[in-house]
Amino acid sequence: MKNILNKFLIGAVSIGVMSSCSDFLDQTSPSDLPVEDVFNSLDYANNVLNKAYGELTVDQSYGQYFGIIWNTNSDYELIDGLGATAEDTSSDRGNMNYNQNPGWANLARAWDKMYSIIEYTNQIITGLNNGKLLTDESTSVRTEALKIKAEAQTIRAMVYLDLIRNFGDIPMKTEPSKTDLSDAYLGKADRDEILDFLITDLEEAITNLPYAGAVTTEHITRGYAQALLANIALTRAGWAIREKSKTGYETATISDAQYPTQRPAQEERTALYNKALTHLSDLITSNIHQLNPSISNYWLLVNQLQLDVTYKENLFEIPMGLGISGELGYSIGVRISGSSTQYGTKGNSSGKIKVVAPYFWSFNKYDLRRDLTCAPYNLKDSEGIIIEEFDGNKPFEIYVAKWDIRKMTEEWRAMAIATGNAKWFTGINVTKIRYSYVLLMYAEVMNELYGGPDVNGPAGLTARQALEKVHTRAFSAENQAVAKSYIENLPADKESFFNAIVEENAWELAGEGYRKYDLIRWNLLGERIQKMKDDYIAQISEYPIKLYFKYKEDNSTIDMTSVQWYATAEEQADLASAPASEGWISKTFWGDESRTQNKTNLNDKLPSISAGLNTTVINRYVMPIASTTISASNGSLNNSYGFSN
Secondary structure, three states: OHHHHHHHHHHHHHHHHHOOOOHHHOOOOOOOOOHHHHOOOHHHHHHHHHHHHHHOOOHHHHHOHHHHHOOOOOOOEEEOOOHHHHHOOOOHHHHHOOOOOOOOHHHHHHHHHHHHHHHHHHHHHHHHHHOOHHHOOOHHHHHHHHHHHHHHHHHHHHHHHHHHHHHOOEOOOOOOOOOOOOOOOOOOEOHHHHHHHHHHHHHHHHOOOOOEOOEOOOOOOHHHHHHHHHHHHHHHHOOEEOOOOOOOOEEOOOOOOOOOEEEOOHHHHHHHHHHHHHHHHHHHHOOOOOOOOOHHHHHHHHHOOOOOOOOOOEOOEEOOOOOOOOOEOOOEOOOEOOOEOOOEOOOOOOEOEEEOHHHHHHOOOOOOHHHHHEEOEEEEEEOOEEEEEEOOOOOOOEEEOOOOHHHOOHHHHHHHHHHOOOOOOOOOOEEOOEHHHHHHHHHHHHHHHHOOOOOOOOOOOOHHHHHHHHHHHOOOHHHHHHHHHHHHOOOOOHHHHHHHHHHHHHHHHOOOOOHHHHHHHOOOHHHHHHHHHHHHHHHHHHOOOEEEEEEOOOOOOEEHHHOOOOOOHHHHHHHHOOOHHHOOEEEEOOOOOOOHHHHHHHHHHHHHOOOOOOOOOOOOOOOOOOHHHHHOOOOOOOOOOOOOO
16 A cells, blocks of 8 residues: 555656646656655755645646636626526526526536645645754754745635535545545535634645745745635625534525535634734735736736736736636637637637626726736638627626737737647636735724724725725826715715625626625625625616727727717717718617617526526525545545535
8 A cells, every 4th residue: 555655646747747837847857766865856846835836727727627616606707608508507607596406417527626735735744844854953944944835725715615605514624644544534524624624734834835936926925825815704704505403603695405505603703804904014014016007917927928017916826827727818808709819719718707797887887907917809801801799788797808819928819829620728826816806804893893985004004095006007197186076975884885896896897706705704695695686677778779980990899988888868869960981880688678679688698597406496596416435534524515425
């Protein structure tokens, strides 16, 4: 058995080199080495760590499942499943609409991959604890060994958090698998116990991690570990559906009788909020991470695979590789339909995740994030020229504009063309927490602890000031007064300011994998989904029947400043009579409630969105454990929340 374990470990190290998705993963691996010696060598210990990093990039972890698809549905973010397709429980379309099925094959694939990553981190942590490097006489050796261990601790915490957010109570494993397989069949641990362990573990890890700058943000950094700890503390303090009622916990007003939605009592929540505040404040006052002053430049850098070494807004980026991994811009982003000479034969499938019309209309018209997030158009090749065309009456199918092939590099374009009709990979990193989210968490915690937004906190900021930094960054210099007026006029009571945080969270972060989990811990997921549906019905008569706009001088790019989103009926009538020579173009868009397509939207598509959330068990957002995983668990695992095994 020991020889089998040796082969497994060394094989894993070798695979880490072959599957590297960034230069920092390219390491030399040993061809043969006893397992007890692996963690007495910094090089070899780093190779196992690199394998863990590499496993974060595959489809079954953050390359696709946890990086793009499983983060939906929220109120404003939807999987591309509407009508009958939203009931397809053999695909992500049905499962992300909360029509979950234990027989869906991707459940087992994700489970196995995420626990595989945990296994690598457990090997590193236990191996270093039992080895000689942490007590080496050389300070530099000890420091490096502690850093490797801390990176593994933080990766493990990140993976466990995402497993808990998607599955609820899960097995907790903090040691490598034993050779006699005595720990091969573990039952579930209470999610709160796991989260408490992760908080304590991260408090140790933080002290041994370098700040960004000493390493790139493609590595685990101190700032990311601090923000992750804060996020775990807020998750621990928040609402969650439970396998059984917990004594001393608060039960939500809308809750399932058998599987209640609960959160800890006030005293425990306050302690968790204070813990989050401590680490958020330390992160903010370190001045290592800042907002890029230009939200447009922020997204340009992301699309061009450039790490922001000036502002370091991204605290940690899972490092993808051009042509190797990464589906941001392919499975989510501005859509190019079919073949083009500029971008290759394949086009992209960027319709996997969409945003909705009520979200578009929630923005202030001067907010730059509206057009950086919402693309109600697609790209088509017309005789060698790429033309933007509005998509018509598709209120639940607006593309996410944050990832845009037109902003990518020539190296990417050459790769896409050379790939032909096969799927291609953008290499765009998956960001796990950026600084704007840190400020929003800080605003939330300060508002919660002090009962309003205007008490100065340990980071030298009030909740209102933290929110202001995020909000005003999204407005151009000439519209700063509009942005500041909005912040100044927000009410000073706790509930109203919290509602403003909920809205800002959507405007800033939609499409990036934050919102669903925040709505869950706020116990707003079902309420906000229903609000989106109600808003659509209320707004539909106000949507423009015809959309008037101009193209720019290139006659192919829509001049977004010309689009008459907000024209009155009288203005619409005036535009309709404008001569074609002036460049006004009318196109039916969304339409009125009498149109056939609109009836489909109302009667078929709208009711199907997230329809399974409360159908069987109230607030059942969690996924089932796969039937095959349960079958292989030797009786140690079973499904709950009304799911079959």
